[in-house]
Amino acid sequence: MHSFPLLGEKIADRWNLSLRQELNMTSDSHLFKQQSGEGRRPLYEGKMIHQFTHQHAEPRYWVDEDEARKAALGRNEDVGQELDYQEYRIALRAVGENTNSRNFIASVIPRNTFCGHSLLVSRITKRQYSFLIYACTLLNSFVLDYAIKMKIARNVSIFQIYQLPVPRLQEGDRYFSEIVDRAAKLICTTPEFDDLAAEVGLRPSSPQPPSPKAGKGGEDAPAPLAQLGRGVGGEGIYGVTDEAERAKLRAELDGMIAHLYGLTEAEFQHILSTFPIVPAETKQAALEVYRTFTPTVGDQEILALIAQGESAQLEFKSTARWNLKDGKKDRTMEEVILKTVAAFLNAEGGTLLIGVEDDGNVLGLQPDYQTLQKKNRDGFELWLMNDLLLKELGKELAPFISVSFHIIDHKEVCRVCLGRAPQPVYINIRNPKSGQLEECLFIRSGNLTSKLDTPRAIANYTKTRWG
Known part of the structure; x- marks a missing residue:
């Protein structure tokens, strides 16, 4: 696992990720509006996202786009240049107590949104959406979650995240396209993500009905997508909303990423055992997928x-x-x-x-x-x-x-x-x-x-x- 470059290390000709905070909930509070309106954009906070979903809760505040642009540009003139908020980017909860079921909670958030300081946000240096989705998936994996929980007490710092070993896969590398395809189906559940879905090759499909077992798993578990109705953005046609199918995709991702890091079955089993709040069936599903993907000398x-x-x-x-x-x-x-x-x-x-x-x-x-x-x-x-x-x-x-x-x-x-x-x-x-x-x-x-x-x-x- 430690043979991979650290996330904070800048590597030429590979994607690189840099994290930062956007709006401060105290010093920038004068920008926040309690109702949506013309020219206002949603303000994302940590509790609004969960792993692979931007619809965990409704927004409390909205931000006037013109005012927020002025704040972001500072003394620089606004000549219509593209700013970070106008692109897809990874959002990662900055508060991650080690008593939670999961410490790393990340998703890709829609364009034209702003974030409070309870989220760390990032775009990828190579502006290719597949790398964005791949990086988000690694952050949500049991493997990196285990690595970070050994370092934190409460908040997740940018420095700690940068110390994590991360394989910088490219297109054509083993597991890369499989990871991106599955994760995109989890992320692209509303029309705001249609461009993202199309670029990574997802095909449109009819929305799935919600699973009758959706919503179990405790207060910190991801909210069922159907439970939130149309949420911030509405019903999508590319992603997967059925909770049972989403659980299957997530298990496949965790199994593949364990192989990507070269873990033995015993090592992966140990990592899973350190998440006592995660339902046993979730961990067992990831382990079974790991076994399915286990490379052999040959069939x-x-x-x-x-x-x-x-x-x-x-x-x-x-x-x-x-x-x-x-x-x-x-x-x-x-x-x-x-x-x-x-x-x-x-x-x-x-x-x-x-x-x-x-x-x-x-x-x-x-x-x-x-x-x-x-x-x-x-x-x-x-x-x-x-x-x-x-x-x-x-x-x-x-x-x-x-x-x-x-x-x-x-x-x-x-x-x-x-x-x-x-x-x-x-x-x-x-x-x-x-x-x-x-x-x-x-x-x-x-x-x-x-x-x-x-x-x-x-x-x-x-x-x-x-x-």
Whole structure:
């Protein structure tokens, strides 16, 4: 854990985080209004946020934007320059008694809001929302919460936060996109966060009904989102509001972050045990996810398949989208996958392993991930099933295709299992000479995928195979 750079350390070409206070509740009290109105912005206080939500309580005060800008600029002229309050930023409770269920309580707050001094606020030096969400998630993790609770008695100081070791992951690093995707679903629950959600690749979805178990966990537990109604901003379409689903996402985040810090199961179990007020089921869920994500030397079933080598019912493909030779995305790679899958469906079924070279060397899926909007297994599966196989081969074949992911030597491999199709599966291939699309039938011939070239060959095969 201590091998990572401290949060206060400035690192070139990486995101950096700096914390500060905005408005003082005493010396700036003349700016506070007790009612909302035209030109007034909400004043966020510590009790208004909880982990991954800005709707823990309603605002007590509002601030006139023009007056607050003057206070923020001091003697500097206001020429319409963008100030911090106009952007998304992390808000972290500055009061964190070690008798609370959690010490670190952070969320991303909407644009065009101000904060009182019971919140520490920050933007990220690299103005990319994925880094903002990632940093917020680390601050809310059991791992960093444990690290800070060893240092504080009551208030959380900026100096103490800066002493925490934090992995500065970038896009493409293991766990980064998975963490950002899950945390964004927790944060982006109102329309103010639509821009944030869209930038990190969330897809709109219908709001979920509240869980009947929502709201349990004590006075300091997060308030159910539905309980607050539309809150400050209203109902969103990107995030997750169902409490059971939110709990699942949070458990997954804590499990992944424990792995990110290289903790053993015993170490993570000890950290969880130091939070006696947190419900046992919450801690158990995080531990179970940790076990699910535990890297192994290799999935034994997949290792056994690779050891067999390619055959009539087993094929290896290095990539599905990325041309390793040319170093770029290549549509012909997708066509190869289509031919292979169709051939298995037209034969006796079989297994396709993507991310494995012909000689059995495990390459992993990272080359393909970099070509996707969602650079992870979720994005890959969505593209492979919906945008390629079912789109090109037909949705009726869905029962005969299954996709799973496995870890070999810390690299992800995709297994596509194919059954016997109930009717011939044709694919449209463009003739390189005529430029016209031709309907083609592919089959397995030994450990190769072969195209049947003549109408007679196709008729004979289909009669033998399907009768």
